[in-house]
Structures are given as C-alpha cells and as structure tokens.
Amino acid sequence: MSKKTDVCIVGAGPAGSTAAKFLVEKGFKVNLIDKEKFPRDKPCGGGLPYQILKRYPYIDNENFVDSYSYGGYAYSSSLNHKILVKDKEPILAMTLRKKFDKNLVDLAVEKGADFVDGKAVVNLEITNDKAMVFLNDGTSISCDIVIGADGVFSKIAEKTDLRKRGEEIAICIYNEYEVDEKTIDEIAGKEHFVSILSRFQSIYGYGWVFPKNKHLNIGIGEVGYRLKNRPKKNLIDLYKDFFSTLKKLKIIPEKLEINKYHGGSLPIVPLKQTYCNRTILIGDAAGFINPFSGEGIYYAMVSGEIASTVIEKASKSENFDANLLSLYQKLWMKDFGKDIYSFYNLAKNQRNKPNENIFKVASKDDVLSDLFLKIMIGRLPLRQYKWKVFRRYTIGYLKQAFRS
Ligand SMILES: Cc1cc2nc3c(=O)[nH]c(=O)nc-3n(C[C@H](O)[C@H](O)[C@H](O)COP(=O)(O)OP(=O)(O)OC[C@H]3O[C@@H](n4cnc5c(N)ncnc54)[C@H](O)[C@@H]3O)c2cc1C
Structure with a gap:
C-alpha cells in the first residue's frame, strides 16, 4: 500500500515537529513519522537556552516549560574554583522531554500534519520525479521531498550517504530523579541554580545537575572515542564518582541514590553536506549541536524552520534537486552554523588544556x-x-x- 504526500518527515523530535508545523502553515501536505509510540522520552538534560523562547514565544508557557533557572555554578576540573553566573532573566528554561516533544507534535497535528507513530522508516528511494520512504509495516509513502529528522543515528543520513562512518559523537549517562519541591529549593535555591562540573576527572566533556520543579536531571557526557581508551574507567564508573562528588559538594541531597542508568548519544559537529536530491537533514541528524555545551534543541527547531523556507522555494520552482537545496546549507550556516564552528574550534582547542587558570580568574x-x-x-x-x-x-x- 502506498500513500502520497508533499513532504515526508522522518522523526518527530523538536526538529521534525517544528518543520511539520511551519510547512503545514505554508500550505503543504505533511506526513510526520516516528518509530516510537508517543509520548516517548528522549535522553536529554532538557535545558533550553533562553534565546529559544524569544525566537519561538509559542513555547514559553507551562505546556512546554517546566521551570526556569536564573543562574548556576560552573566548577573547574580540580573543583578548586567555581564561577557563579546569574541574571534577572532566566538563563535556562527547563523542560521534561516526554511532555515537551508530545506537545510540539500535537501543535503540528492541530495545524494539519498527518502523524504516524510506532512505525520505523527502514528505507528510502530517490528518483528523478519523487522520493519514496518505506516503513517497517510494509507500507510506503511517496512524496516530493524527505526531511531526515531522525536523530544522531539517522537512517536517512545513512541511506543517502550524507553521513559517513566514523563521525565523532559524545556519549552520556544520565537520569531524571523525582525529588520534592522543598528539597530542590533547599539545594538549588529559589533561583534553581544549575551546576556544571567542567572537565570532571579530566574528561573532555562535563557533568551537569539541572533542577526542575519536581526533578533533578543529573548526567555526565564524554567524547565517544576517549571512552574506548579508558576501558577500566567506563562511563558508569565515572557517573558513580560524579554522583558521590555531587553529594560531597552538597549539590544533591545526601539521601539520593542512583536508581537507573540511561545512555544517550549526540553529534559533535555538523555533517559536511546536509542535503542532496529531494532530501534535507535537520537537527541531530545533520549534526547540529553546540559542541561546547551539548545543547541541540534550539538548532533542531531553527533548522526545521529553515528547511520549511527552502522547501517552499523549491516547490514554487518545482525543483527539488541538490543544486536548489544547497540554499539550505547557506541559510543555516548564516543563522547559527558559524557559531557552531566557533564553539567546535574552541572546544577542540581546549581539550588538552587544564581549565584552572581561566576559572580562577573568572571566579x-x-x-x-x-x-x-x-x-x-x-x-x-x-x-x-x-x-x-x-x-x-x-x-x-x-x-x-x-x-x-
Ligand atoms: C544525555 C543528553 C543530554 C542532552 N541535554 C540537552 C540539553 O539540556 N539541552 C539541549 O538543548 N539539548 C540537549 N541534548 C541534545 C538534544 O537532546 C538533541 O539535540 C535534540 O533532541 C535533537 O532533536 P531532533 O529532533 O533532531 O532529534 P531527536 O530528539 O533525537 O528525535 C529524533 C526522533 O526520530 C525518531 N527516529 C529515529 N529513527 C527513526 C526511524 N528510522 N524511523 C522513524 N523515526 C525515527 C526517534 O524515535 C526520535 O523521536 C542532550 C542530548 C543527550 C543525549
């Protein structure tokens, strides 16, 4: 059985559902497909930089935002120095991904997107006059263009050869713990201060504690290839050490115990090319992450919106080939790409350097x-x-x- 639509979006995270919303508003027929049954959770800290709410004010409400943080502490690698940053405006908005992602999908559906969950896209075929996506239930959808919004291990990026093997990724362990509001106020203050342990035990990544209304999101992430070089000290051991250090520093309650280890991966650098004939990649599938902080929801949503603008243009000229779609790469590079590369170069440059001096001075x-x-x-x-x-x-x- 084969359906026909204008745009097929694979993956209904923030990237896919944002692209769906903007495309439907422009009058396109859109199919949004996700392999998971919604609501589904997604490995994430759930911290949104405040700029996202300025750009997309429709998410600045309790359907999307759980709480706000007005500052935080960043610790140097040795833990001897800490920087306090705070502001009158929130610096981060906190979300619970299960609710955030579901409400973004609902918004796209309200506007008119056709959402199919619990079905995975297993293959893709691009010909001169159409694109076909094949689902694991044996059905297929034919469309003018496919958006790959299917995360860091994107099937669409793999099938189109846009992702080569061996791209750098970061690997994280995290958990979101239920904690009562009073305890959160006691340890993180009314301002809900976040804590960052930068380069904890000399890793290239960092550990975080994000307080939410009734949760503490606690995790640690490291550049993937470094873990292979440290077989004795894998990420779970590191997480345990991190957890007990947080207790010593009184950043988390003494009685809190690790009850689960969730793993998660994220890209570190954008793919060289994020489009090809009848295909555009957005969000993690394209490698859009701030390599310094690991934050990617903002870029996921912005790239989804940019993709919708480019598709509108392509549709007007009835031309979905790579030449025309190269405009997408130019637009994201102008919008946020230069910043991502600046962060990437900075992060790479700092990897082997101790961060004590800069923390000492900044503190x-x-x-x-x-x-x-x-x-x-x-x-x-x-x-x-x-x-x-x-x-x-x-x-x-x-x-x-x-x-x-
Ligand atoms: C531990 C961790 C902590 C993080 N913390 C933060 C943070 O605090 N703030 C922040 O901004 N970012 C954070 N990030 C990054 C953030 O989670 C991602 O950048 C963001 O989710 C990207 O959105 P996306 O829509 O591109 O992809 P995703 O949210 O990954 O969504 C992809 C969707 O595609 C679906 N899918 C995959 N394959 C298929 C298929 N074959 N067929 C159909 N559907 C498919 C998946 O089920 C999924 O729903 C973190 C990441 C990790 C791993």
Whole structure:
C-alpha cells in the first residue's frame, strides 16, 4: 500500500515537529513519522537556552516549560574554583522531554500534519520525479521531498550517504530523579541554580545537575572515542564518582541514590553536506549541536524552520534537486552554523588544556563571568565575544599576577 504526500518527515523530535508545523502553515501536505509510540522520552538534560523562547514565544508557557533557572555554578576540573553566573532573566528554561516533544507534535497535528507513530522508516528511494520512504509495516509513502529528522543515528543520513562512518559523537549517562519541591529549593535555591562540573576527572566533556520543579536531571557526557581508551574507567564508573562528588559538594541531597542508568548519544559537529536530491537533514541528524555545551534543541527547531523556507522555494520552482537545496546549507550556516564552528574550534582547542587558570580568574571577575554567561546561553554570538573574552582574561590574569 502506498500513500502520497508533499513532504515526508522522518522523526518527530523538536526538529521534525517544528518543520511539520511551519510547512503545514505554508500550505503543504505533511506526513510526520516516528518509530516510537508517543509520548516517548528522549535522553536529554532538557535545558533550553533562553534565546529559544524569544525566537519561538509559542513555547514559553507551562505546556512546554517546566521551570526556569536564573543562574548556576560552573566548577573547574580540580573543583578548586567555581564561577557563579546569574541574571534577572532566566538563563535556562527547563523542560521534561516526554511532555515537551508530545506537545510540539500535537501543535503540528492541530495545524494539519498527518502523524504516524510506532512505525520505523527502514528505507528510502530517490528518483528523478519523487522520493519514496518505506516503513517497517510494509507500507510506503511517496512524496516530493524527505526531511531526515531522525536523530544522531539517522537512517536517512545513512541511506543517502550524507553521513559517513566514523563521525565523532559524545556519549552520556544520565537520569531524571523525582525529588520534592522543598528539597530542590533547599539545594538549588529559589533561583534553581544549575551546576556544571567542567572537565570532571579530566574528561573532555562535563557533568551537569539541572533542577526542575519536581526533578533533578543529573548526567555526565564524554567524547565517544576517549571512552574506548579508558576501558577500566567506563562511563558508569565515572557517573558513580560524579554522583558521590555531587553529594560531597552538597549539590544533591545526601539521601539520593542512583536508581537507573540511561545512555544517550549526540553529534559533535555538523555533517559536511546536509542535503542532496529531494532530501534535507535537520537537527541531530545533520549534526547540529553546540559542541561546547551539548545543547541541540534550539538548532533542531531553527533548522526545521529553515528547511520549511527552502522547501517552499523549491516547490514554487518545482525543483527539488541538490543544486536548489544547497540554499539550505547557506541559510543555516548564516543563522547559527558559524557559531557552531566557533564553539567546535574552541572546544577542540581546549581539550588538552587544564581549565584552572581561566576559572580562577573568572571566579573573581564579574565582567569575565558575565561574558561567559552570555556566550553559554547564546545571548550573543561567540564570534563577537572572542576578542572581548581574551582581552578581559588577559587583564584579569595580569591583575592577579601583580597581586600575588
Ligand atoms: C544525555 C543528553 C543530554 C542532552 N541535554 C540537552 C540539553 O539540556 N539541552 C539541549 O538543548 N539539548 C540537549 N541534548 C541534545 C538534544 O537532546 C538533541 O539535540 C535534540 O533532541 C535533537 O532533536 P531532533 O529532533 O533532531 O532529534 P531527536 O530528539 O533525537 O528525535 C529524533 C526522533 O526520530 C525518531 N527516529 C529515529 N529513527 C527513526 C526511524 N528510522 N524511523 C522513524 N523515526 C525515527 C526517534 O524515535 C526520535 O523521536 C542532550 C542530548 C543527550 C543525549
């Protein structure tokens, strides 16, 4: 049995459902398919940089946001230095992914998208005049164009050869613990301060504690290939050490126990090419993640919106070939791509360097810590801030050197 539609979107995470919403609003017939039955959970910290709510105000309400955090502490690798960042406006909005993703899908469906859950896309065929996606129940859908929004291990990226083997990924262990509101207020304050343990035990990644209304999301992530080099100290051992360190630092309640280990993966760098004939990749499938913080929901939603603009253009000229779709790559690069690459270069450059000095200086310098805050939450693009940070750090470092 074969159906026909305009656009077939594979994957109903934030990327897919946002693309669906914008396409339906532009008048397209859209099929949104997900292999999981919804509502489904997704490995995630669930922290949204506040800029996302400014760009998509329709999600700034309790259907999507669980709570807000107005600041946080970032610890250096040795834990000897910590930077406090805080603001009057929230720096992060916290979500519970099960609810957030379901409500984004519902929004797309309300607008008119046709949603099929519990069915996986297993194959894809692109010809001159159409694209066909094949589902694991033996049915297929024919369409003008396919959007691959199917996450870090995207089937669409694999079938189109857009993802080659061996791309770098990060691997995380996390869990979301139910904790009563009073305890959360006691340990994270009314401002719901988050905690980041940067380069904990010299990993390239970091550990986090994200307080929500009735949950603590606690996780740690590391660049994938490094775990293979540390067989004795795998990620679960690291998580256990991280957990007991958090207790010693009184960041989490003494009585909290690890009750489950959830694993999750995320990309580190965008794919070289994110489109081909009759295909566009968005969100994690395209590798859109902030390589410094691991945050990807913002890029997932923005790339979904950009894809809808490009598809509208392609449809007007009835041309879905790679030449025309290359506009997609230009638009995301202009919007957020340059920042992702700036973060990637910064993260790579810092990997082998201890972060003690910069934390030591920033912990005593409000201007520098404020600059970090603004960069981390994406309030201003990193490329505009690089020079300012460097200058401020140099001034702070010299001041300290003269004082001591
Ligand atoms: C542990 C962890 C913590 C994170 N913390 C944060 C954070 O705090 N803030 C943040 O912004 N980002 C965070 N991220 C990243 C964030 O989760 C992703 O960037 C975001 O979910 C990407 O959205 P997406 O829609 O592209 O993909 P996903 O949310 O992964 O959705 C992909 C969907 O595709 C479906 N799918 C896959 N294959 C198929 C198939 N063959 N057929 C049909 N459907 C398919 C899946 O079921 C899934 O629903 C974290 C990631 C991890 C792993």
